[in-house]
Amino acid sequence: xxxxxxxxxxxxxxxxxxxxxxxxxxxxxxxxxxxxxxxxxxxxxxxxxxxxxxxxxxxxxxxxxxxxxxxxxxxxxxxxxxxxxxxxxxxxxxxxxxxxxxxxxxxxxxxxxxxxxxxxxxxxxxxxxxxxxxxxxxxxxxxxxxxxxxxxxxxxxxxxxxxxxxxxxxxxxxxxxxxxxxxxxxxxxxxxxxxxxxxxxxxxxxxxxxxxxxxxxxxxxxxxxxxxxxxxxxxxxxxxxxxxxxxxxxxxxxxxxxxxxxxxxxxxxxxxxxxxxxxxxxxxxxxxxxxxxxxxxxxxxxxxxxxxxxxxxxxxxxxxxxxxxxxxxxxxxxxxxxxxxxxxxxxxxxxxxxxxxxxxxxxxxxxxxxxxxxxxxxxxxxxxxxxxxxxxxxxxxxxxxxxxxxxxxxxxxxxxxxxxxxxxxxxxxxxxxxx
Amino acid sequence: xxxxxxxxxxxxxxxxxxxxxxxxxxxxxxxxxxxxxxxxxxxxxxxxxxxxxxxxxxxxxxxxxxxxxxxxxxxxxxxxxxxxxxxxxxxxxxxxxxxxxxxxxxxxxxxxxxxxxxxxxxxxxxxxxxxxxxxxxxxxxxxxxxxxxxxxxxxxxxxxxxxxxxxxxxxxxxxxxxxxxxxxxxxxxxxxxxxxxxxxxxxxxxxxxxxxxxxxxxxxxxxxxxxxxxxxxxxxxxx
Numbered sequence: 101x102x103x104x105x106x107x108x109x110x111x112x113x114x115x116x117x118x119x120x121x122x123x124x125x126x127x128x129x130x131x132x133x134x135x136x137x138x139x140x141x142x143x144x145x146x147x148x149x150x151x152x153x154x155x156x157x158x159x160x161x162x163x164x165x166x167x168x169x170x171x172x173x174x175x176x177x178x179x180x181x182x183x184x185x186x187x188x189x190x191x192x193x194x195x196x197x198x199x200x201x202x203x204x205x206x207x208x209x210x211x212x213x214x215x216x217x218x219x220x221x222x223x224x225x226x227x228x229x230x231x232x233x234x235x236x237x238x239x240x241x242x243x244x245x246x247x248x249x250x251x252x253x254x255x256x257x258x259x260x261x262x263x264x265x266x267x268x269x270x271x272x273x274x275x276x277x278x279x280x281x282x283x284x285x286x287x288x289x290x291x292x293x294x295x296x297x298x299x300x301x302x303x304x305x306x307x308x309x310x311x312x313x314x315x316x317x318x319x320x321x322x323x324x325x326x327x328x329x330x331x332x333x334x335x336x337x338x339x340x341x342x343x344x345x346x347x348x349x350x351x352x353x354x355x356x357x358x359x360x361x362x363x364x365x366x367x368x369x370x371x372x373x374x375x376x377x378x379x380x381x382x383x384x385x386x387x388x389x390x391x392x393x394x395x396x397x398x399x400x401x402x403x404x405x406x407x408x409x410x411x412x413x414x415x416x417x418x419x420x421x422x423x424x425x426x427x428x429x430x431x432x433x434x435x436x437x438x439x440x441x442x443x444x445x446x447x448x449x450x451x452x453x454x455x456x457x458x459x460x461x462x463x464x465x466x467x468x469x470x471x472x473x474x475x476x477x478x479x480x481x482x483x484x485x486x487x488x489x490x491x492x493x494x495x496x497x498x499x500x501x502x503x504x505x506x507x508x509x510x511x512x513x514x515x516x517x518x519x520x521x522x523x524x525x526x527x528x529x530x531x532x533x534x535x
Numbered sequence: 536x537x538x539x540x541x542x543x544x545x546x547x548x549x550x551x552x553x554x555x556x557x558x559x560x561x562x563x564x565x566x567x568x569x570x571x572x573x574x575x576x577x578x579x580x581x582x583x584x585x586x587x588x589x590x591x592x593x594x595x596x597x598x599x600x601x602x603x604x605x606x607x608x609x610x611x612x613x614x615x616x617x618x619x620x621x622x623x624x625x626x627x628x629x630x631x632x633x634x635x636x637x638x639x640x641x642x643x644x645x646x647x648x649x650x651x652x653x654x655x656x657x658x659x660x661x662x663x664x665x666x667x668x669x670x671x672x673x674x675x676x677x678x679x680x681x682x683x684x685x686x687x688x689x690x691x692x693x694x695x696x697x698x699x700x701x702x703x704x705x706x707x708x709x710x711x712x713x714x715x716x717x718x719x720x721x722x723x724x725x726x727x728x729x730x731x732x733x734x735x736x737x738x739x740x741x742x743x744x745x746x747x748x749x750x751x752x753x754x755x756x757x758x759x760x761x762x763x764x765x766x767x768x769x770x771x772x773x774x
Binding site for chain 2: 243246247250251252253315316317318320321446447448449450451452453468469471472474475476478479480481
């Protein structure tokens with residue numbers, strides 16, 4: 101087969117593109133076109149992405165995948181590469197195929213040198229078999245969706261299975277015991293080069309709840325002692341609002357991030373580290389830092405939307421770690437706050453593992469599962485204004501209330517509530533790869 | 536003053552079971568009763584007799600590393616429960632307070648022997664997003680998430696019967712010895728089911744010579760819990 105995917109893909113691609121257009125007209129991004137194409141041509145992902153000269157980079161982790169994928173994409177583009185990437189949320193095989201469809205000619209040609217792919221951990225091994233990753237970064241292993249993932253050890257196994265299919269540098273979070281155990285295994289195997297990113301001891305110590313990483317009970321006693329000889333490419337030395345000081349190969353840089361908080365600084369360190377490993381001598385820390393400074397926030401990850409003279413800061417409510425880190429790095433108690441939880445959150449018991457004491461008042465609790473959040477707040481002794489399960493009505497209530505002194509309202513929203521909430525604001529810029 | 540002892544909060548914290556302690560504290564506070572939260576971690580000396588004991592659930596790896604410590608404190612825990620101390624144990628914690636657990640891979644953990652139960656934790660995972668159990672306290676609703684089947688031994692009584700979900704063995708749910716209750720109901724169970732929280736508090740306060748009465752503020756919170764139970768599934772409430 102030639103560089104382009106060839107004539108045998110004309111029909112599947114046309115079918116997928118047709119469905120894609122239909123889905124757009126209907127409104128809302130969809131993974132369905134990708135599903136159609138994969139059904140018609142099971143080797144689609146593999147064959148199309150073989151065109152990438154620099155292969156496929158995988159971004160993995162419980163939290164921060166979308167942000168890191170975006171950062172890595174911007175860094176690679178700033179280094180002159182043409183990047184194919186899947187938009188945040190589109191991290192299942194059909195989502196990736198849908199994104200590819202938008203960029204392909206009907207014969208399967210794509211103008212890209214490298215793929216930067218956000219991958220769902222549960223589908224990672226399947227996706228890795230198709231895309232043959234040439235490098236990967238794993239950000240963290242946090243307790244996430246226990247109704248789906250059950251126990252952290254199971255996710256560690258998924259990461260191990262995916263890492264076994266990576267043919268090139270693997271970059272890991274030094275502060276995550278599950279990942280350092282994985283790293284030691286890979287080093288012992290000697291097949292791929294392993295390096296790390298992390299936080300300085302001072303930054304680790306000053307984080308209110310650390311990185312909310314899951315504990316690896318089975319291996320805690322066996323962590324090696326003595327001098328640390330591991331290669332750390334990027335290390336976060338300080339975080340102040342949305343400015344992080346990150347040492348890259350030992351040289352400190354001031355990095356302006358698209359959103360504030362330690363979690364974004366860690367993501368940046370992960371992105372820088374992988375970019376450096378992949379680009380080698382072509383990598384420039386200055387170029388990477390400038391690219392990060394110019395990057396916009398990812399959909400709903402600390403993004404500020406202007407609406408009717410008001411600033412709406414949108415934070416994604418996903419799981420314990422993302423919720424805790426978003427609350428920890430609020431500038432202070434928000435003076436106008438709405439939280440909305442939807443049906444997608446099956447088991448909300450984790451709300452009780454979160455320290456919400458930074459919040460002093462919640463104006464509106466919304467979403468179909470609003471009662472769960474209201475109950476949690478009541479037990480924390482945090483007063484709230486109203487419960488309005490309908491997000492559209494809740495948005496109207498919020499916008500009609502007096503603009504707070506800070507001029508900014510904070511919205512902590514579940515994924516579906518975020519899409520509906522933005523629709524209510526008249527924004528149609530839905531995440532196109534949403535799955 | 537009511538003291539609440541939480542066992543192994545750093546290990547058995549994979550979901551929000553720590554919320555059970557918060558629920559007990561807040562309900563006592565609203566009733567005008569002071570409380571004190573205590574924690575026991577591996578290696579710690581057990582505190583003087585607390586008024587209520589709670590233990591949450593956690594991964595198999597955590598249960599395995601707790602085996603030594605639970606053996607050390609087992610005689611004290613058994614004497615407390617023999618004496619009628621109220622205790623709440625959720626899923627993994629319940630298993631650890633039982634006689635024995637068989638873990639994936641075949642490793643065995645000897646439990647505290649508070650409950651006459653044996654757990655086979657090598658079974659297919661069960662996740663029930665609307666787990667409904669009928670007990671003497673009424674119908675309880677929550678979530679179950681475990682890969683185990685539990686057998687009651689030596690005539691031990693279950694806590695209730697399964698309406699929807701799996702529980703111990705698709706029929707019986709949990710275990711009940713004196714005032715100690717073991718259950719697979721998560722959510723956390725006491726936030727979702729204040730009737731069980733009040734049951735434990737009533738026993739503890741009575742034993743301490745205090746009287747516990749709920750207030751209008753409890754009623755406001757309990758209306759939210761009723762709504763949360765309703766949202767989990769179609770089961771009608773009669774508890």
